[in-house]
Amino acid sequence: MSDYDILVVGAGPAGSTFARYMAEKGYKVGILEKKKEVGLPLQCAGLLGKKIKNLNTLPEEFILNEVNGAYLHSPSDHIMRVSKKDTQAYVLDRVGYDKYLAEIAAGEGAEILLKHNVKSVNSEMGTVKLANQGQKEISARVIVGADGHSSSISNSFNKSSNTVKASQYLVETSKPLETDFVNLHVNSALSPGFIWSIPLSENQARIGLFGDHDYLSLKQILSKFMQSQNYLNDIKILKKYHGEIPVFDSKKALVNKKALLLGDAASQVKPTTGGGLLIGFACAKIAADVVTKALDEDKTSILKEYEIQYRKEFEKELKTQLMVQKTFELLSDKDLDEMFIKLKEKGAEDIISTYGDMDSQSPLVKELLKRGLIFSVLPKVLYRSVSQIWKFF
Ligand SMILES: Cc1cc2nc3c(=O)[nH]c(=O)nc-3n(C[C@H](O)[C@H](O)[C@H](O)COP(=O)(O)OP(=O)(O)OC[C@H]3O[C@@H](n4cnc5c(N)ncnc54)[C@H](O)[C@@H]3O)c2cc1C
Known part of the structure; x- marks a missing residue:
């Protein structure tokens, strides 16, 4: 008999959301998270399209700002202004939101085990080994790898994922910001990455970038950019963050025996922006439906339907973005x-x-x-x- 019906590796937004769906249905769900605190450090610009409200619960307290347009800047600053009348995206308190998603999963009965770093998985047996618990093994009928861009679950049946690096500053500006517009700057040194400036309020913004560079080069590109922008001349850098974004890989296998991949671990990210939350949430729902069927019929082979449904829903859009x-x-x-x-x-x-x-x-x-x-x-x-x-x- 397995320790759990489902083990989710990673208490990020995708893993916690999937875990909640399964716990709500009464399955015994465990979440293994290597960090000692969910959500930290921040590794996100927190910009989410308005569709999030159809894909997950989002209490108002996590919405820091709403935007309805963007200024798109060319390298020499030719600008296109695009907008709609109503809100197009929300800027989130991502740390608070990640914690909330984990808390409501726990509220439904999922057991969250912090400081549990999964070192390896045996997809055939449905077991994982932990790095920091004396090689302790935990078993489940299904294992879901929601362990982010460098997923050890994915690495057990795929080649290692490529990632690009991203850096971001939280800044305080002395000049007031236009709060309902984001600024996106393209240039060939970063392409297909870009620089973003996302207002959180009239005098705070997240300014960041991603691209195929090391952190030092990204920092240099960002400093040069900030010096070139009048509205960023007199700013205070309050915090610095960095993180990695998986490169979208259409060939990645998402299911292997009793294991499946979700979110960044599955490279479920938009190739043009690196954004992964909305696809991750949509896939958490697809995965929950398929895993429920597989458990109820006691047939692991059903898990393959997850990959088929994911491709049917997203492949065309993701390939266009590619x-x-x-x-x-x-x-x-x-x-x-x-x-x-x-x-x-x-x-x-x-x-x-x-x-x-x-x-x-x-x-x-x-x-x-x-x-x-x-x-x-x-x-x-x-x-x-x-x-x-x-x-x-
Ligand atoms: C700078 C930056 C800005 C971004 N901005 C946006 C944005 O504006 N909008 C958007 O939609 N997306 C954005 N993204 C992408 C977004 O953050 C990810 O797509 C999202 O976090 C993916 O969620 P996830 O749950 O799949 O993985 P993660 O959030 O990465 O969570 C994975 C979890 O697994 C845990 N874990 C990893 N390995 C193990 C292990 N071996 N054992 C146990 N636990 C493990 C990690 O600690 C983590 O808690 C950005 C990314 C970066 C880096």
């Missing part, structure tokens, strides 16, 4: 500047405002392609390479 990402990677700063100028001239601000959605980007891409805008704003020398990228769209 194509956007690959296109951006081809562009120099000069190309990006020219692209912004041309897009603006062709009315792209209105088109992006109408069709843009930070979580489903395919409708906008489809519209831009339909209007012939993607190719007409790119340098002619890149047509061939860009056509190769988009030939299956």
Whole structure:
């Protein structure tokens, strides 16, 4: 007899949400978390599309700010302003929210074991070994690896995931910020990563970036950027954070025998922004339905349905984003500047405002392609390479 019906490795937002769904149904759920405190340190900009309200519970107390638009900046600061009338995204107190999600999972009966660092998994037997408990072994009928970007559960049946690094500062500004707009800055040194400035209030913002660089280079790019922005001239850095974002991997196996992967561990992140919370929450629901069926029918083979359903729901959108990402990677700063100028001239601000959605980007891409805008704003020398990228769209 197993110790648990389900063992979730990782008390991040995806793991806690899945654990809550299963505990609510009366299963015996254990969550193994290597840290001594859930949610810390902060490793997130906390910007979540409005769809979060359909995908998870979100009490008002964790919403620090609401935004309804973005200023998109080219390397030489040609700016496009895109917005909608109503709230498009929430800026969250991510630390508080992670703790809350873990608490409500525990409230439903999930047992959270802190300082439990999983060292290895045996997917066939349904057991995990802990690194810091004298090789202690714990068993379950199903094991869910929700252990983040460098998941040891994933590594047991996939090659190691690639990640990119991200750095972020919490800053206090002396000049008031426009609180309902985020600022996103692209440049070829970071591409497909970018720099963000996300207001938390009139005088506090999270300023960060991600890209395929080491932390020192990211810090240098960020310092240079901050010096170049008037509104950031007279600021106080209150805190510094850093973290890693998994590179989306469409080939990753998500299920192996009694184990399945969820959230960053499954590289369930948007290729264009690295954001993973919303997909993680949606997949927690898919996983809960499939795992319930597998347990009730006592058939581990049913777990494969999770991967099938995930791909059916997300593959097209994620592959479109991958194509956007690959296109951006081809562009120099000069190309990006020219692209912004041309897009603006062709009315792209209105088109992006109408069709843009930070979580489903395919409708906008489809519209831009339909209007012939993607190719007409790119340098002619890149047509061939860009056509190769988009030939299956
Ligand atoms: C700087 C930065 C900014 C970001 N901004 C955004 C954003 O604005 N919006 C957005 O949607 N996403 C954002 N993301 C991504 C987002 O933070 C992740 O997608 C999200 O945290 C994934 O949740 P998760 O539960 O899958 O994994 P995690 O939040 O990484 O949780 C995994 C948990 O597993 C635990 N763990 C790891 N290994 C083990 C082990 N061996 N044994 C036991 N426990 C283990 C960890 O301690 C952790 O608690 C950002 C990421 C970074 C780095």
